[in-house]
Every structure is written in structure tokens, then in C-alpha cells.
Amino acid sequence: MFGIVFWQTGSTIKQQQDIFNILGLIYGSALFLGFNNCCILQPVVATKRIVLCREKAAGTYSTLAYAIAQVAIELPYMLVQVFIFATIVYTMIGFQMTANKFFWFLLYMVLSYMYYTLFGMMTVALTPNIEIASGLSFLIFIFWNIFSGFMIGREMIPVWWRWVYWANPAAWTVYGLMFSQLGDRTEPILVPGQPNQTVREFLEGYLGLEDHYFNLITYLHVVVIAFFAFIFFISLKYLNFQRR
Incomplete structure (x- = not known):
């Protein structure tokens, strides 16, 4: 569906709207699919946690x-x-179609799916039931979506709210995918009401996607994945919501 709707969108970029179309595609691919994966996984993890608590009490399972x-x-x-x-x-x-760009696209999609999956597992481990876990996830996903850089570009976010952008894994994914695919493109584009700019200049000026943050964004993905996995383990080990 994504491929049909955005057919050959990335092959020719001539105006500002073309970049927004690609931004929408990347936003939808990384965030909505990751969100669906998280929601599907949570009931499974919640069911298995019941078994873990029972078997751990019997000394059968190691957390x-x-x-x-x-x-x-x-x-x-x-x-x-x-x-x-x-x-x-x-x-x-x-x-x-270069190996380098396809690698970055694949890498960020994998990292995105990993932190969404681990986030879903973590919320289940932190909360007493699936209803609370789902509600908490949905609430946090609202902030992730609003401050992902799609609805509001980083440069347009008030300064006192930009910490939410930098603390947002979804924003890191959009940043990494957009810059890895378009950051080296220098063809001029038409920007209504402004002089023509190159693709890279538009990314930096309007969306705030700059080269010197690219490596940091990649490392942050790994850090947040490890953090979610650690909290998942600690919660399983020390939190027990079972009541007799």
C-alpha cells in the first residue's frame, strides 16, 4: 500500500511538497507499523508473564x-x-538504488521495530494488566507522534519544548531515515514564497536535519533499545502483580 500510494516519489524531487510526501511516507512506515507491532505483541507478553510468575515462584524459571x-x-x-x-x-x-542508502533504510527500520517491540514489552512488565499497559502506551505514543518532526518540524517547535523532540525515539527514526536518503541531494527545489533551495538546505533550514547529529541519532537508537530491554528485565524480576 505504501509503495503504491507513494509510487516513485523519491526518484524526482522538484518542489517542497515532494519532500513532505517523502516525510509522510517515512513517518507512516516507521511509526504506524511499529505501533501496530507493539499493540499486537502486548497481549502475548501479558499472557506469558502469568506463566513466568507462577513458574518463577516454583523455582523453575530464571528471570x-x-x-x-x-x-x-x-x-x-x-x-x-x-x-x-x-x-x-x-x-x-x-x-x-545504492547499497549504502538501502543499508541505512534497512537499519533504521530494524532499530525502529526493535524499540517499539521492547517498549511494548516494557510497559506490560511495568503495569499490572494489559489494559493499563495499552493505555500508557497510547498516551506516550501521542507525544511521540506530535514531536516526531512530521507534524511540527524541529525548527518550528518552541525552544522550551525541543527537549521532548530530542528525547523522542520516533523523532530519531524520522531524522535518520530522512537524512540518510536525502541528506546528500543537492538538486534545487521550488519553495513557495522563498528563493529556490537545494534539498539539503531545505532539510537543514525547515526540518532541522543536520549532518553533525546523524551519528548521534544512530547511537541513541542503540541506547534506547538497551534501556527498554533493561527495564523489561528489572520489572520482571522485581515486580509481581499476582494476587491470590
Whole structure:
């Protein structure tokens, strides 16, 4: 569906709207698919947690082994799903067919799916039931969406709210995907009411996507994935909401 709606959008960029179309595609691909994956996973994790609490009390399960297994079992599914999606959509969109750019697209999609998945698992482990976990996730996802850089560009966010942007994993993903695909493009585009700019100049001036933050964004993905996994393990180990 994404490939059909945005068919060959990335092949020719002539005006500001073309960049916004690509931004919408990247926003939808990374955030909505990750959100759906998180929501589907949460009931499964909640059901398995009941078994863990019972078996852990009997001395059968190790919390660390269970946490590692729970994370590891999701990896093949995520990798296959992302690879199929990225291969089809990347080609249909018309992004530049280079190994380097496809690698970055694939990498950020994998990292995005990983932190969404681990976030869903973490919220289940932190809360007493699936209803509260789902509500908490939805509330946080609202902030992730608003401050992702799609609805409001970073340069347009009031200074006192920009810390939310920099603390937002969804914004990092949009940043990484946009800059990795368009950050080196220098063809001029038409910007209504302003002199013509290159694609890169528009990314820096309007969206705030700059080269010197690119590596930091990548490292932050790894950090937040490790953080969510750690909180998931700690919550499983020390929080027990079962009542007799």
C-alpha cells in the first residue's frame, strides 16, 4: 500500500511538497507499523508473564533467561518482516538504488521495530494488566507522534519544548531515515514564497536535519533499545502483580 500510494516519489524531487510526501511516507512506515507491532505483541507478553510468575515462584524459571528468550524470539520475526517490507517499498518509492542508502533504510527500520517491540514489552512488565499497559502506551505514543518532526518540524517547535523532540525515539527514526536518503541531494527545489533551495538546505533550514547529529541519532537508537530491554528485565524480576 505504501509503495503504491507513494509510487516513485523519491526518484524526482522538484518542489517542497515532494519532500513532505517523502516525510509522510517515512513517518507512516516507521511509526504506524511499529505501533501496530507493539499493540499486537502486548497481549502475548501479558499472557506469558502469568506463566513466568507462577513458574518463577516454583523455582523453575530464571528471570534473566526468560527475558533473553522473550527478546530473542522476536528478532527473527522482526528481521524478516522489515526486510520484506523494506525491499518492496524501497524499490517502489524510487529512492536512489545504492547499497549504502538501502543499508541505512534497512537499519533504521530494524532499530525502529526493535524499540517499539521492547517498549511494548516494557510497559506490560511495568503495569499490572494489559489494559493499563495499552493505555500508557497510547498516551506516550501521542507525544511521540506530535514531536516526531512530521507534524511540527524541529525548527518550528518552541525552544522550551525541543527537549521532548530530542528525547523522542520516533523523532530519531524520522531524522535518520530522512537524512540518510536525502541528506546528500543537492538538486534545487521550488519553495513557495522563498528563493529556490537545494534539498539539503531545505532539510537543514525547515526540518532541522543536520549532518553533525546523524551519528548521534544512530547511537541513541542503540541506547534506547538497551534501556527498554533493561527495564523489561528489572520489572520482571522485581515486580509481581499476582494476587491470590
